[in-house]
Amino acid sequence: MIDAPRHKAASPGGPSSAPSGRADLLDDLCRHLTAAWESFDRPRAREPRMDADLADRLRGALPGAPGVPREALDDAVGVLEASMSPSRPLFLAYVPSTGLETGVIASALSAAYDVNLASAAGAADLLDEQAVRWVAEFVGYPAAEGHFTSGGQTSNLTALLAAREQALPGAREQGVTGRRGTVYCSAEAHHSVVRAVEAAGLGRRALRRVPVDERHRMRPDELQRALVRDRAAGFTPVAVVATAGTTLTGAVDPLAAVADVCGREEVWLHVDGAYGVSAAATRRAAHLFDGLDRADSVTVDAHKWLGLQKGCSVLLVRRRGPLRAAFGHEEHYMPHEEDTGNPVDRTFEYSRPLRSLRLWLSLRVHGADRFRTWIESTLSHAALLADEVRGHSSFSLLCEPVLSTVCFRHVVPGLDDSGLDAHNDRLVRAMQADGRVFLASAVVDGRTCLRTCFVNFRTTSDGVRTVLEVADELGMALARETFAGGGVHPRK
Ligand SMILES: Cc1ncc(COP(=O)(O)O)c(C=O)c1O
Structure with missing residues (x-):
């Protein structure tokens, strides 16, 4: 496993009491930040629920009078928690990122000096x-x-x-x-x-x-x-x-x-x-x-x-x-x-x-060497997933990975090409709702498939192995639904 960048554990107890000055506000913000980094290691579905009261407040009018900073900060975090965030180790859709902590610190510093x-x-x-x-x-x-x-x-x-x-x-x-x-x-x-x-x-x-x-x-x-x-x-x-x-x-x-x-x-x-x-x-x-x-x-x-x-x-x-x-x-x-x-x-x-x-x-x-090692590790993850796909009877590889993107599909005997397109499309939506592995669909050479892109330095080889486990588990459940009532499912 690579020496991936880690963040400090969140302080227990959540944000401190209402900030009275700049130092308190910053302290509060840092607690929120460490809590956010902790939560990135947990799976998250496509549309995390937002608190109904918060949703109401988001429809509110321009505030004229000053508000309570801590409440505003809590709402800001609530919104971000309920939004799509691509820094999770198993967020493999689109071209995601790692969200290096040094980047967060640099952003805050440059904003402070402006x-x-x-x-x-x-x-x-x-x-x-x-x-x-x-x-x-x-x-x-x-x-x-x-x-x-x-x-x-x-x-x-x-x-x-x-x-x-x-x-x-x-x-x-x-x-x-x-x-x-x-x-x-x-x-x-x-x-x-x-x-x-x-x-x-x-x-x-x-x-x-x-x-x-x-x-x-x-x-x-x-x-x-x-x-x-x-x-x-x-x-x-x-x-x-x-x-x-x-x-x-x-x-x-x-x-x-x-x-x-x-x-x-x-x-x-x-x-x-x-x-x-x-x-x-x-x-x-x-x-x-x-x-x-x-x-x-x-x-x-x-x-x-x-x-x-x-x-x-x-x-x-x-x-x-x-x-x-x-x-x-x-x-x-x-x-x-x-x-x-x-x-x-x-x-x-x-x-x-x-x-x-x-x-x-x-x-x-x-240091540049560490970046090279991290990028190499993501290339290895793509190669590992491609190997697993090749060795698994329920999946087929659509093209050999060149960099860190792997396009493959879940194959269910008895479904023709267009049936497989529909099946893989549904599978992607099921995976996004499930949240353990977040990936997106793509169409390669006219065929709908699952697409993963490894650029997150925190993804591990064990994480990569769960991709097919989750895809097969959810894919077979969908196939059973498809075949329910008509014909016998091929794996029974
Ligand atoms: C090859 C390529 N070019 C350009 C872009 C656009 O980049 P951005 O979203 O940073 O504007 C993307 C985005 O994924 C890309 O993959």
Whole structure:
């Protein structure tokens, strides 16, 4: 078992009496926090019940008079307890997280100081830059600069705006009407690419979905064909977005071959590594990311496989210049430094939290080697689950796991393909209601399946073993219902 980050036990007795000042309020908050961390080890169903009185209070009007801080804090915790929280060790749906305690402390600290990043902020800018360099070094990407953003969606959009200004100079001033820019991604790319293309004003029809091979990876030959065809028809290719770790199956596009095509065609290559690229730091998976260093930009979500809380993504860019070309502004009321430029001239946001502090503090406290070990352990968990699926007569593996995502289905003899689709869909809902193992359904190659994604550093091998136990227990119960009254159930 890995040396996973642990939290201190909750203090018995719950929150202290009503706070009278700042220290009491903080003390109360810390008690709530430790209690929350304790509760993360317990299973939780999809829709935890919320107290009816609390639900009533949530419909209440704007309070005019001061309230009792402790009561407000208790209500805040009540709401959070009744909401979906992905930091549990067996929350395996979507792309979850670990919720490292260092990230919580860093968030609270940066909120307390509330430094102003909308102008040159001094030491905080240096910390931001150091964190960018560290994450670039961690994944093996030669970034000249970068930025922390709120998420993979914003990082992808920021990259696309930089690529747009390079391919269609002056687009930010004149707009793109009539300029016929195109963007390329695989058929399996995340929907954030579609939204980024829309937000960049290129229009959704500018997006070309390149076909994938049998392992769900972009086909470079098809990409080449699409680029040549579009150029001949008068389009201007703006960017190719390769995915390093697709959300659905964890497929990594062949980055070196895609970079060859982009080099030949002189098109910006952005790698959406929001989920997967952190695995480039491991010995086990590094080879999958060959060619990453040739990308013009890369998205890394620290709030996915680097264990941090949401709102912590990094956009890395290989050369200095394109970000400034896309976002620089000369304002008269707020002087910008000439040399280095104000960081705000290299990104879209003005006021923003010091997001980098979460990653910086976590890397300082735990060290990069520990992160590598943690990521390796989640890769092992995916391999372990895939082995178990292969060895179990009631399950079938839909595709070999590449990173830490496993897609499989519960198989009931006597059900045809569409019967199995419906059965697995019901099984996911039953598992979510049960709460011991929380996963989501997915459709892979037209078949509905159970999908798990291992990125939580607190998941254990024993936990992984319970996945199939719970799925089979609930799946067989559903199958018995299905067959009740008609025919004999195959396992009886
Ligand atoms: C590959 C990929 N890109 C982008 C995103 C969007 O990231 P975010 O939710 O941080 O905006 C996701 C989210 O799961 C993703 O998996």
